[in-house]
Amino acid sequence: MEQIITLIESIINESVKREVNCTPETVNLPAGVFVSVMEGLYQNPSTYFDQLSCITGIDNGPQANTMEVIYHLYSIPFNQSLAIKVVLPRDHATIDSISAIWKSADWLEREVYDMFGIHFNNHPDLRRILLPADWEGHPLRKDYQHQEAYRDIKVKL
Amino acid sequence: MALHSTVTENKIQYKFNDTNLERSEPNKFHARELRTEEMIINLGPQHPSTHGVLRLEVLSDGEVVKDVVPHIGYLHRCFEKHAENLPYNQIIPFVDRLDYVASMNNEHAYAMGVERMLGIREQIPKRVEYIRVLVAELNRIASHLIAIGTYGLDLGAFTPMFWAMRDREHILRMLEWTCGSRLLYNYIWIGGLFYDVPVGFEDRAKEFVDYFRPKLDELENILITNKIFIDRTAHVGVLPMDLAINCGVTGPMLRASGLRLDLRRVDAYSVYPELDFDIPIGEGKMGTLGDCWDRTWVRFQEMKESLKIIAQCVVKLKGDHARTRDFDPQALVPRKIRPKAQDFYIRAENPKGELGFFFRADGRNDFPFRCKVRSCCFSNLSVLQEISKGVLIADLIAIVGSIDMVMGEVDR
Numbered sequence: 001m002e003q004i005i006t007l008i009e010s011i012i013n014e015s016v017k018r019e020v021n022c023t024p025e026t027v028n029l030p031a032g033v034f035v036s037v038m039e040g041l042y043q044n045p046s047t048y049f050d051q052l053s054c055i056t057g058i059d060n061g062p063q064a065n066t067m068e069v070i071y072h073l074y075s076i077p078f079n080q081s082l083a084i085k086v087v088l089p090r091d092h093a094t095i096d097s098i099s100a101i102w103k104s105a106d107w108l109e110r111e112v113y114d115m116f117g118i119h120f121n122n123h124p125d126l127r128r129i130l131l132p133a134d135w136e137g138h139p140l141r142k143d144y145q146h147q148e149a150y151r152d153i154k155v156k157l
Numbered sequence: 158m159a160l161h162s163t164v165t166e167n168k169i170q171y172k173f174n175d176t177n178l179e180r181s182e183p184n185k186f187h188a189r190e191l192r193t194e195e196m197i198i199n200l201g202p203q204h205p206s207t208h209g210v211l212r213l214e215v216l217s218d219g220e221v222v223k224d225v226v227p228h229i230g231y232l233h234r235c236f237e238k239h240a241e242n243l244p245y246n247q248i249i250p251f252v253d254r255l256d257y258v259a260s261m262n263n264e265h266a267y268a269m270g271v272e273r274m275l276g277i278r279e280q281i282p283k284r285v286e287y288i289r290v291l292v293a294e295l296n297r298i299a300s301h302l303i304a305i306g307t308y309g310l311d312l313g314a315f316t317p318m319f320w321a322m323r324d325r326e327h328i329l330r331m332l333e334w335t336c337g338s339r340l341l342y343n344y345i346w347i348g349g350l351f352y353d354v355p356v357g358f359e360d361r362a363k364e365f366v367d368y369f370r371p372k373l374d375e376l377e378n379i380l381i382t383n384k385i386f387i388d389r390t391a392h393v394g395v396l397p398m399d400l401a402i403n404c405g406v407t408g409p410m411l412r413a414s415g416l417r418l419d420l421r422r423v424d425a426y427s428v429y430p431e432l433d434f435d436i437p438i439g440e441g442k443m444g445t446l447g448d449c450w451d452r453t454w455v456r457f458q459e460m461k462e463s464l465k466i467i468a469q470c471v472v473k474l475k476g477d478h479a480r481t482r483d484f485d486p487q488a489l490v491p492r493k494i495r496p497k498a499q500d501f502y503i504r505a506e507n508p509k510g511e512l513g514f515f516f517r518a519d520g521r522n523d524f525p526f527r528c529k530v531r532s533c534c535f536s537n538l539s540v541l542q543e544i545s546k547g548v549l550i551a552d553l554i555a556i557v558g559s560i561d562m563v564m565g566e567v568d569r
Contacts, residue, residue: 021499023273050402053504054531056515070515072502072531076402076418083502104405107539115237125185130230130568132181139238152172 001025004047004082011040024081026070031086035096038084041073042101049073049082052102057112061142065090067118071098088118097123115140185226186216194218198550202231206311206554209564211538213557220549225542229535232568240528245271245494246347248528253341255512255530256566258303261296261332262507264345265289269426270503270514271347274496277489284478285349285486286428291362291470292332292344292354294463298369299328300508301456301463304561308453309380311558312389317380324372327365334358347494350486354474363471366464373464377457381450390453391444394544394556398447404543405536408510410560413439413455414447420506432469434462449559456561459508495523502531509533509561530569534562 005027008016012033019026029037041049054072071084088095097120099105109120110129117138120126127133136147146155186197200206200213207213210231216224236255240248252267253260268289272278306321329339335354336344344351380386396406398414411418419436421429437458439451474480498520504513510533517527537560545556 019500021497023499023501026500052405053511054502054513054515054529056527056529058517058527070500072513072515076416079423081502083500102405103400103403103543104536104539107535108405111535127185128230130233132230133183134180139235140241151174151177 001080004041004080007040007044007047008037011037019085022083024072024083026083026085028085028087031088031095034084034086035098038071038098038101041082047075047080048077049075049080051076052098052104052108055105055108055112057116057118057140059090059116059141062090067093067116069095069112069118093118094121095119096121097126099123114138117141182212182228184214186214186224191216195223200553202228207557208307208562211557211562211564211567213553215550215553217550220551222545222548222550222553225545225553227538227541229538229564229567232564234565234569236569237527237529240525242524244523245496245525246490248525249346250341250343253343254565255532255569256300256507256509256534256563257340258563259296259300259508260340260342261289261293261345262300262505263512264342265293265427266503266505266507266512267514268345268347269505270501270516271494271496273503274499274501274516274518275347275491275494277348277491280489281348282478282484282486282489283428284474284480284484287470287473287478288350288354288486289345290428290432291467291474292335292342294466294470295328295332295362295365297508298460298463299325301460302328304456304508305376305380305453308558308561309386311554312386314380314383314386317376320372320376320379324369324376327368331358331361331365334361346487346490348487348489348491353480353484353486356480359471359474362467366468366471370461370464373457373460381453381457387443387450389551389555390449390559392448393444393548393552394449394559395445396447396540396544400543401447401540404540406510406540407533407536408507409455409459410452410510410537410540412437413451415439415441420504420511424504426505432466434465437462449555452559452561493523496520504531507533509563509566510537530566532566532569534560534564534566535569538562538567 017028041047051074053074056070058068060066067088067090069086073082112118114128114130137144196217198215198217202210202212212228214226236251252263255263302321302325306318309317333339336342396414398416401411401414415438417436417438437455439446439455443450496518499518501516504511512533513531515529516525519526545553
């Protein structure tokens with residue numbers, strides 16, 4: 001684990017913040033440098049994170065005014081898990097896509113976009129995936145207000 | 158007119174408009190931009206070979222598939238939104254409904270995650286863990302039987318479906334005997350079980366293992382060594398290992414591509430380290446490594462390994478961890494579940510792949526602040542577009558069937 005932290009620090013040339021009480025170990029990265037770190041983690045033979053398991057979006061609510069995207073990586077040859085956390089401002093939630101590195105990010109990022117409205121730059125095909133294309137709003141945001149009716153079907157009875 | 162207006166207010170819920178589909182699930186390809194020989198074919202969402210409500214938009218040139226775009230979300234039931242408003246123990250019935258043919262495995266993963274967050278993982282009695290593994294492996298067999306039976310049906314083999322359903326019925330009856338329902342169990346609770354297994358369950362499980370072993374060989378003989386089946390599946394839908402890993406594919410699909418990765422072994426959760434079982438991987442016996450035939454073959458071998466595990470669990474449950482009069486499987490079930498503030502990701506091996514749960518607990522609530530499901534079928538299905546370019550439409554059906562997704566888990 002220390003090796004990985006050193007590697008990340010050598011890529012971004014500054015010390016990284018490790019989160020407490022997180023399983024697996026979580027590293028907090030700024031949105032600007034995170035793609036280069038992901039590339040490094042993927043390509044470096046001493047880490048070789050070849051599987052991107054999960055992308056989680058989190059909305060911390062209007063008071064905290066932040067959103068988070070958490071990436072769960074797994075290295076099959078080293079049996080090592082790592083989570084990368086990126087905190088975004090709520091009013092301008094934009095992050096670079098990593099679907100060029102891991103193809104699994106394609107659908108996972110679409111799901112985060114669908115549920116949270118976080119925009120992924122350079123994503124090949126950023127459409128809604130689970131909800132209909134003409135649904136209003138992003139339901140997992142904490143301040144989500146559902147629409148009254150969808151095609152004359154009452155949304156909430 | 159007056160009558161009509163009242164009817165509109167009260168009775169008619171849905172106003173038909175022929176642009177509705179175009180607005181809600183627009184096609185990725187548009188007819189006016191296609192080349193002359195190309196054509197868009199819509200498969201599903203109600204087509205029986207799509208195993209639920211999967212809609213495939215196929216761009217075809219005659220019989221050849223040029224591109225396929227899956228449209229999902231028809232079975233979206235807002236699991237993650239519900240989970241934010243429910244206490245941890247009340248989420249379990251919702252977890253059942255993710256992969257509804259393998260509910261026990263879902264519950265096992267979920268309960269394990271919350272127990273680890275609470276820090277009561279070490280205190281769970283061995284008997285509880287063995288019962289959990291026993292029912293989960295029974296359910297794994299039931300899930301693989303569905304996968305194989307319906308896959309045979311997709312390819313035109315009618316008999317294996319009946320044989321698979323007949324044997325699955327034994328498992329469902331046993332599980333019904335245990336917890337009262339056939340499909341959605343709510344049996345594994347956080348910290349324990351809903352109830353101990355009924356008296357005589359261990360003997361019945363042993364009986365089932367002895368009964369099912371020859372039946373499984375029979376099923377294997379009639380289905381996957383059949384000439385027609387081999388012709389339809391060998392060399393079809395080949396998924397190379399590097400692509401599989403890159404696309405996040407897990408479970409039998411990844412193992413069929415030749416990687417020996419099983420989270421039961423790797424993470425060594427529950428009592429799996431004490432049990433002896435092999436991890437079958439695809440060998441490309443009938444065609445290329447990682448083709449549809451290999452995936453089916455791996456599922457067959459996994460059922461045999463599950464039978465081994467069940468037999469060992471039965472021995473343990475009758476020997477070292479036998480039923481005692483004062484054994485209470487609910488003894489450790491917490492009355493109030495409030496984990497301390499943390500982020501937690503738990504993963505477990507489901508019949509279809511890696512099922513993961515991500516929790517964020519804020520330490521002040523009985524509800525998770527966020528509960529995200531890493532769905533194995535979702536990631537497995539995303540590889541469909543990669544492996545079905547240039548195949549025939551009939552082969553596309555074979556590939557979709559071999560992925561073995563359950564739309565309840567894809568859409569959540």
